[in-house]
Amino acid sequence: MSAEHRAPQSKSPDNKVYIFDTTLRDGEQCPGASLRNHEKLLIARKLAALNVDIIEAGFPFSSPGDFESVKQIATEIQGPTICGLSRATPQDIEATWDAVRYAQKPRIHTFIGTSDIHIQAKFKKTRQEILNIARDMVALAASKCPDVEFSAEDAGRTDPFYLYKVIEAVIDAGARTVNIPDTVGYTIPDEFGRLIKGIMTNVPNIDKAIISVHCHNDLGLATANSIAGIQNGARQVECTINGIGERAGNAAMEEVVMALKVRPEYFEGIYTDIESVHFAEASKMVSELTSMPVQYNKAIVGRNAFAHESGIHQDGFLKGRSTYEIMMPEWIGLSESYLPLGPRSGRAAVKARLEKLGLVVQDAQMPQFFEQFKQLADEQKRVEDDDLKRLYEQILASA
Numbered sequence: 139m140s141a142e143h144r145a146p147q148s149k150s151p152d153n154k155v156y157i158f159d160t161t162l163r164d165g166e167q168c169p170g171a172s173l174r175n176h177e178k179l180l181i182a183r184k185l186a187a188l189n190v191d192i193i194e195a196g197f198p199f200s201s202p203g204d205f206e207s208v209k210q211i212a213t214e215i216q217g218p219t220i221c222g223l224s225r226a227t228p229q230d231i232e233a234t235w236d237a238v239r240y241a242q243k244p245r246i247h248t249f250i251g252t253s254d255i256h257i258q259a260k261f262k263k264t265r266q267e268i269l270n271i272a273r274d275m276v277a278l279a280a281s282k283c284p285d286v287e288f289s290a291e292d293a294g295r296t297d298p299f300y301l302y303k304v305i306e307a308v309i310d311a312g313a314r315t316v317n318i319p320d321t322v323g324y325t326i327p328d329e330f331g332r333l334i335k336g337i338m339t340n341v342p343n344i345d346k347a348i349i350s351v352h353c354h355n356d357l358g359l360a361t362a363n364s365i366a367g368i369q370n371g372a373r374q375v376e377c378t379i380n381g382i383g384e385r386a387g388n389a390a391m392e393e394v395v396m397a398l399k400v401r402p403e404y405f406e407g408i409y410t411d412i413e414s415v416h417f418a419e420a421s422k423m424v425s426e427l428t429s430m431p432v433q434y435n436k437a438i439v440g441r442n443a444f445a446h447e448s449g450i451h452q453d454g455f456l457k458g459r460s461t462y463e464i465m466m467p468e469w470i471g472l473s474e475s476y477l478p479l480g481p482r483s484g485r486a487a488v489k490a491r492l493e494k495l496g497l498v499v500q501d502a503q504m505p506q507f508f509e510q511f512k513q514l515a516d517e518q519k520r521v522e523d524d525d526l527k528r529l530y531e532q533i534l535a536s537a
């Protein structure tokens with residue numbers, strides 16, 4: 139059934155997907171991306187403008203600088219919940235609480251690895267010991283902070299039956315959100331979706347918590363896995379601007395949010411509260427401050443995401459933009475789409491650019507103008523406005 143024939147969906151609270159931004163924690167963890175505290179504050183303000191639900195501002199125990207930054211963001215940023223990360227240890231949890239307690243809405247996020255690889259290689263403990271630590275540290279965090287999130291690190295490679303037990307225990311101990319990270323970006327969308335469905339079906343107290351997903355992009359599947367999680371019951375997505383994060387990064391917030399926004403009929407009423415018009419600016423800010431360029435063909439925010447190069451596409455776009463565009467550039471805060479002029483551009487795009495520049499080439503002169511344009515385009519690869527003006531003056535002079 140097409141979108142036009144559907145009754146408008148009302149916004150049911152059960153259908154809201156909470157957006158948990160971790161640009162300042164997982165994003166900042168990636169090689170070369172470290173930020174100064176005043177830069178983190180600028181990004182936090184932009185995240186608040188985007189209307190994210192939760193900002194993971196840092197890892198307070200990891201350094202005095204990170205502690206101060208989380209505390210500053212907790213004190214100054216109004217609106218979103220402010221969260222700090224802690225390993226499942228009392229010192230980490232104390233430090234996180236000391237930093238986030240200044241927020242209107244503070245959250246402690248504590249985590250421990252639950253896959254056998256982590257339990258044996260990292261912790262040299264038994265499954266039962268890890269479950270006990272998870273439960274006890276969640277209880278400690280809940281004794282300080284009303285909002286506690288627990289992450290089962292490497293959940294994507296954890297035995298699901300053990301995972302169900304850990305989740306049940308941490309919910310009983312006071313976790314309001316349980317995060318299921320695909321820490322090493324190993325899972326495939328259908329498989330990850332089934333993991334989330336299994337949790338929704340097999341954990342008896344699951345109705346007392348929100349299930350979150352946190353997908354890494356090692357196989358380029360972070361967005362697809364996050365969407366599969368949502369389709370199977372997850373209602374929080376952890377993500378970053380431009381998808382930055384450990385190794386190949388995290389799910390990109392702009393991709394997850396725009397997928398839900400562009401295909402509402404497909405997702406049947408599932409929504410976020412993100413103000414997507416801030417994506418272009420947020421992407422530029424994060425890229426500049428972290429010195430991490432955005433790849434030109436990056437979905438949503440890449441330089442080419444709203445650029446149409448070939449003559450066939452340019453002609454189609456000029457006849458009706460929906461021929462080649464599935465969303466409006468204005469939705470992410472860009473003023474317009476872009477038709478770069480190059481060797482593959484056709485007459486329609488050249489004429490449209492001339493009109494935009496206020497230059498009138500008579501129909502009789504157009505074949506000659508277009509021939510010269512093509513020659514220049516072959517030589518230069520890109521024809522800019524100044525080049526067009528020069529060609530125009532030459533044509534006038536030769537008339």
Ligand code: KIV
Binds near residue numbers: 249354
């Ligand atoms: O990738 C991961 O598992 C994490 C956790 C700390 C949530 O970043």
Ligand code: ZN
Binds near residue numbers: 319352354
């Ligand atoms: Zn991560």
